[in-house]
Amino acid sequence: MDISQENCNEDLDSLSKDIPVLSEYAKGLETHVKRRYLQKISLVGVDPASIPSDQFDPECLPSIEATDLVSYLVLETSYYTKQQFKCYKSLEAYNKMVSGFVTSVQGKIIAGKHVVVGKVRLPQRMNDPLVNIWVITESDGTILAAHCLGCKAGLAESCSHIASVLFYIEAWIRINGKLACAQVKCSWLLPTYVNEVSYERVKDIDFSSSKKVKENLNEKINSLEDKAAKPAGNHRIQSSYKAAPLQQRKLEHCLQN
Numbered sequence: 001m002d003i004s005q006e007n008c009n010e011d012l013d014s015l016s017k018d019i020p021v022l023s024e025y026a027k028g029l030e031t032h033v034k035r036r037y038l039q040k041i042s043l044v045g046v047d048p049a050s051i052p053s054d055q056f057d058p059e060c061l062p063s064i065e066a067t068d069l070v071s072y073l074v075l076e077t078s079y080y081t082k083q084q085f086k087c088y089k090s091l092e093a094y095n096k097m098v099s100g101f102v103t104s105v106q107g108k109i110i111a112g113k114h115v116v117v118g119k120v121r122l123p124q125r126m127n128d129p130l131v132n133i134w135v136i137t138e139s140d141g142t143i144l145a146a147h148c149l150g151c152k153a154g155l156a157e158s159c160s161h162i163a164s165v166l167f168y169i170e171a172w173i174r175i176n177g178k179l180a181c182a183q184v185k186c187s188w189l190l191p192t193y194v195n196e197v198s199y200e201r202v203k204d205i206d207f208s209s210s211k212k213v214k215e216n217l218n219e220k221i222n223s224l225e226d227k228a229a230k231p232a233g234n235h236r237i238q239s240s241y242k243a244a245p246l247q248q249r250k251l252e253h254c255l256q257n
Contacts, residue, residue, distance in 0.1 A: 018042055023049035025149050033155050040136065040145035044110040048117055048134035049149060056106030062114035063141040064169045072143040072158070073166070079158040093163030096120060102168040103130070113138060118165040120150075131161045135169075 019041060026037055026047055041047050073079050080091070088094050096102060105118040114137045119130035131150030137143050146162045148155075208216070 018045060019047055020045075021047060021050045023047050025049050036155075037147065040147060043136050043144055044113055044115055046110060046115075048115050048136070048147075049132070051108070051115075051117075053104070053106070053117070056108045056117060058106045060107035060109065060114070061105070061116060061169050061172055062107065062137040062139065063173055064137065064143065064166060065141055065173070066170060068137075068141045068143055069166055069170055072146075073163055076143075077158040079163065088167075091163070093160040094167050096123065096160065096164040097167040097171065099123070102164050105165060105168055105172070109139075113144070116165070116169065118168065120161040120164050133162050133165055135162065135165060141173075 074085050101121040103119050107114050107116045116135045122128050133148045135146040148159045148161045
């Protein structure tokens with residue numbers, strides 16, 4: 001055994017110690033491929049292929065943007081050239097995403113990073129098992145590593161299956177980012193004196209405009225003033241009626257004297 005082989009085995013042993021559980025897929029990789037695989041999953045300290053699917057959330061996806069796709073697929077892995085990516089809608093990976101061949105894309109936050117798993121169906125072999133892939137990104141959407149468990153090209157950091165899932169995430173973020181602020185909980189900028197806005201039933205919400213609210217308030221105030229004025233008026237009228245006989249008696253008494 002030469003020195004390079006010994007160093008490679010030592011690296012594998014040291015990297016394996018940091019990963020508690022390895023998937024059967026990782027265990028069956030060749031030495032040089034397994035070494036790179038362990039380097040990638042050491043970013044989160046766990047093998048994404050060994051995590052049960054029920055621990056992932058379809059709403060927990062990183063904020064991947066078009067610039068992140070260019071950075072990873074063109075500048076880092078050189079899977080596409082700049083000229084190819086300019087016509088991204090003609091790419092096989094993009095057409096797979098648009099045609100609905102990407103499914104089960106879910107995410108999970110591990111060690112402060114997003115781990116995303118997904119499945120891609122093979123267009124020419126619809127009855128074959130779906131291809132599994134995983135992606136590791138920063139919270140801001142920067143793509144750190146990716147791996148395809150179903151093709152040889154995926155061993156080289158990127159392939160059309162990985163690109164399809166990345167296109168899917170970017171499209172999902174754009175669509176959900178265009179939702180109105182009222183459709184997202186706690187997305188409004190609240191005044192400093194308000195801690196939270198609770199949900200209410202539609203029947204309990206007043207949708208009147210500010211102008212209508214002001215008119216209703218003025219009408220209520222005027223009606224209260226009218227009610228308060230009526231008893232006072234009646235009291236003055238009754239008092240005048242009571243005072244009239246008294247004045248008449250005084251006048252009659254003076255005339256008699």
